[in-house]
Amino acid sequence: MPRRFSLSFFFIATFVISPFISVVGQQRPWLPQELQELDLAERLRFDKNATTMASTDYGHLIQVLPTAVLYPSSVQDITDLVKSSFSSHLPFSIAARGQAHSLKGQAMAHNGVVIQMGSLNQTHEIRINVSSSPLDFYADVDGEQLWIDVLMATLRHGLSPPSWTDYLYLSVGGTLSNAGISGQTFLHGPQISNVYELDVVTGKGEIVTCSKQLNSELFYAVLGGLGQFGIITRARIALHPAPQKVKWTQLLYEDFSAFTRDQEYLISLNNGKGFDYVEGSLIRDESDLDEWSSSFSEKDREKIRSLLDKNHLIYHIEAAKYYDNVTAPIVDKEVDSLLEGLSFIPGLSLKSDTSYVGFLNRVHDAELKLRRMGLWEVHHPWLNILVAKSRISDFNEEVFKNFERKSTTGLVFIYPMSRNKWDERMSAVIPEEDVFYNVFFLRAAKNDWEYLEDQNKKILSFCVKAGIKFKHYLPHYTTNNEWVDHFGHKWNKFVERKKSFDPKGLLSPGQKIFTFMPWQRK
């Protein structure tokens, strides 16, 4: 069925846009004349500086040049651009570019137009409006806004979104197009589960408000929809009362099954009595520990070094309990009782206090350090997968113990989350088990990164051969079959939604899902 749709779609598309193909064939930048007559034309740039900037991303693995870059001054510019392509007999592809923290060109548009979403901010004041009526806490946030700005604006009202990513310099539209996951996901769901309403510019150039009640099909499509159904220009985000401080706990483990058993136990305490944040990572070498600004004493470090000499690998849980002035006197007791019965290496635990902002924004410190060392703008052949809990120990035996213990590049995260915090109606896909692990290999390389890509391929091929169920997070595929496989039972719906909301396949071509549209090919 999906294939049939693909083919008929292809034939119609080929017929409709055949003049465009010849233009692409001539390899010259081209946009319809009508577009150049619109008011937004003065905010379209064709120069090399603009197009080169839009041809890169955080991954630094591929480069795709657009024809032009739009620096919108209003949402109207975005609707005009999309309308112009939609109604033209020579359509062109369009990619919203949030912060371009994608890894493989997902926010790029070959021979199309990239919308530099951040430019909306330069012509308006920061557009984050907080409603703090006691019955209804939420923030209306424009799609280009950074989560760090959302945090600072909502804290002024004593409020905060409950669900985060580990790094806050990502755009709201960018993370809602994926999911937005972090150590709070087990408790509050991903960021896409914490949205009440959206304004979206569809692939027809219409601006539509949607929510669970209003235009719900579009609402669910866009959340985790990889930018395929519309450009998010506003999101109404759920807010909770903000904590003031964080009791930050770190625990070290020799034994993987004890590590996962404790993580799974901690995420099962989701009634407000447990931790507010649970993550985990691999420690392959002392430098991994330093990433956590850990203040283990020299005596502890000696012990850690000798464990690493023996095992080559130990495991690290990071758990946090939020508190404020009222709960400050009891927070230590609460944390101690949560730690009772856990199986971390005796003595190898740390407790420290930090501010809520300092805790949420700690990756920024690492960013600044890496920037100073010239190690931020490098290649990032990351692998991000969600692995079903039932086989996580096989994954450890083969992947962590065999591949990763020898690798010292980039952190490796591993922490569990629960399926029941994800809404099946949304486009995001996750493994079909009640609990699954988020496994992020955050690889970085100054020069030869190909061997790290090979390592990723070996990991994936091991999972396939061993029958380990997993889903890619921040997916990137090159064939239709891989996308059909990725979406599984959601594929038909995904295609139907594409037909409804972006029938000409204009949006987010860099995801390479609907590559049978000629203007989405490279």
Ligand code: FAD
């Ligand atoms: P972009 O890369 O600009 O865009 C991503 C996709 O979304 C593209 O297809 C683009 O066309 C589309 N898009 C962008 N804006 C909009 C919009 N307004 N409307 C519709 N579509 C749009 N992810 C997590 O979940 N948890 C983490 O902890 C986490 N940490 C990260 C740390 C770092 C250092 C980096 C580089 C990435 C991290 N990510 C994490 C991944 C991140 O969430 C995604 O890469 C996300 O897409 C980045 O947002 P962006 O604004 O840079 O999006």
